[in-house]
Amino acid sequence: MSVPQRSAGDEIVDGPGPTPGKTLRARLAAAPTLWTGLVLVVLCVLFSAVRPDAFPTLFNLQTLLVQAAPLLMLAVGMTFVIITSGIDLSVGSVLVFAGVVSAQTMEALSGGDATGAGWGVIAVGLLAALVGGAVWGVLNGLLVAVAKVPALIVTLGSFGAALGAAQLLTNGVDVRTVPAALRETLGTGTSLGVVPNLVILAAIVTALAGWALHTTAFGRRTYAIGSNAEAARRSGIDVARHLVSVYALTGVLAGLAGFMSLAYFGTTTISGHSNDNLNAIASVVLGGTSLFGGVGTVLGSVIGVFIPAVLDAGFVMAGVRPFWQPIAVGAVLVAAVWLDQRRRRARNSR
Template sequence: MDKLIWREPIATTRITGRQPVGEEPQAQAKAKAPRRVITLGDIAGRESGGLVVLLVAVGALTLASDEFLTGNNLSNLARQVAIFGIIAVGQLLVILTAGIDLSVGSVLGLSGASTAQFLVAGVPIWPALLLGVGIGTALGIANGLLVTQAKLPPFIATLGMLGIARGIVLVTTDAQTVQGLPESFQTIANGTILGIPNLLIIAALVTVVMWFVLTRTVFGRYIYAVGSNPESARLAGVPVRLVMISVYAISGLLAGLGGVLLTSRLGAGIPTAGTGFELNAIAACVIGGASLFGAKGSALGAATGALIMGVLNNGGNLLAINAFYLQIAIGVLILVAVGFDQLNTRRSAASG
């Protein structure tokens, strides 16, 4: 399937494609119905800018530093980027519905520290891991309910959850690092398979699964439809509330997974872990081609944005560049990406 087609509804037409009884002939209905077409070529076009920036950054760092392409540095880079990539892909689903999740950093910290506490208390590794991810998922569902049932703006709902989750983890750990985790648990994030870091493999699997969901499933079409026009999607039979709750749940699940993996990588549960990660996740999505107005973006683009940020930070460390300059560079990239998105939107509106 090479393109995803979203048509505005006609009277009682549903997304099943069945023709309503007593309505205009099918040919006339199609002629009058405005439609929004999201093709794989459009998605690739939005990603191309990020890929160009990534290639330029990699080429420049390869010439500037002999250590950049070494196996040890690439392995470290993969581990650093993997967790950001996982969170960014979850954030992307929310952004596609024209929402935002500011709680992912705090959810990551709570899930990771809770997993460490479970392990220290004697809970086996896999149950502790599932409990940690489950905490993230539960908080994501809570975000979705606040947005859909309590009718709170996503910014306010998730900002509140940011404070709640961070407060809970500081209270439950007494703001102390949780140590003494099993070596076998630390191997999950620090081990390799055929020389490839486990974290990179997990991040790649998450990205591929989300790419498949967004481009090859009805649920993926629903996400883009809700982000494009939630009222039209509702009239066409899309379960808008369920879709909204689901994307926040997935964002929380992936934040929880990121927290578990970060705890495994560090070998300790750190209550302040994940501080600022929500901004990095949003930045990765925007740099990767996602639109904060919804319905535009892809999982590959979000992963590419996370990789760009990781490469810039890694290169800055290798070249001993002041970290504050790197923050300026990432800020400029965000502004440029949003500016191009606005320009493309205006051009599309003018041509339409």
């Protein structure tokens, strides 16, 4: 029996294809970043309607952006870790430790003179914060990737150890001799009269991280390891080395967040970051990054960071008791994980 020949222009139809309506619904269902963005827009519209005199103002926008900037650095680093199917519970404590190391370094170099410290002292303080964060990140990565200790246990241990180390260095007393130039320029300074410098720094770092995750070999390896670590290993990726690099990057960004917090508050705020690790994880998951690994975007994490910030500010302005804020965030977080599980089950059943 001869098989009929087809020319290159002939259309081959194997069966009924998906209708445009079904295709659009499937794409929307698979776009968690879009849904998270819509939730953020709805919250902003709702609070603007409730308090039109306070919420949709330039001052409130600047305050939201500045307060979210250090948390955004933690969330960006957490995005890389969770995409690899890992977790890092230590970022809040690493932030505190890096801030303490940076503050004490600048204090020693300036002799405790906050007004006389120049940009050379500040640059060394920034380097100290980044190195302090990187040390904890590399330690976490080595224990996870080389010693094969579960990431949850490793980072839970370093969560307590980093905070304890910060308290030992300061005897539990905050360092307040932060250079005035740092506070006035990065902490409270603005560019073009309206854009806080702290926000500009956070935006630049976030853009670079997004570029690295979505366009470079480093990003492709991160996704590959999260999707299937064994397959990534067989394809030639040094999984252990890459995981150490990812955790080191997270530590460096936590160190930068510590330096930014130092610039904004003018003190180390040792007891002020106890929930930052959970807030960072919640922001990343709300932004569509899967806790099972292999899926996530930096843009989604950026959107996710602002949902708790908007809820917090909106509840205060609307006169709602602030205790409702963690309840609302928790409910949205559980819903996000539930939807992620549904998407995974739908993909696996095909």
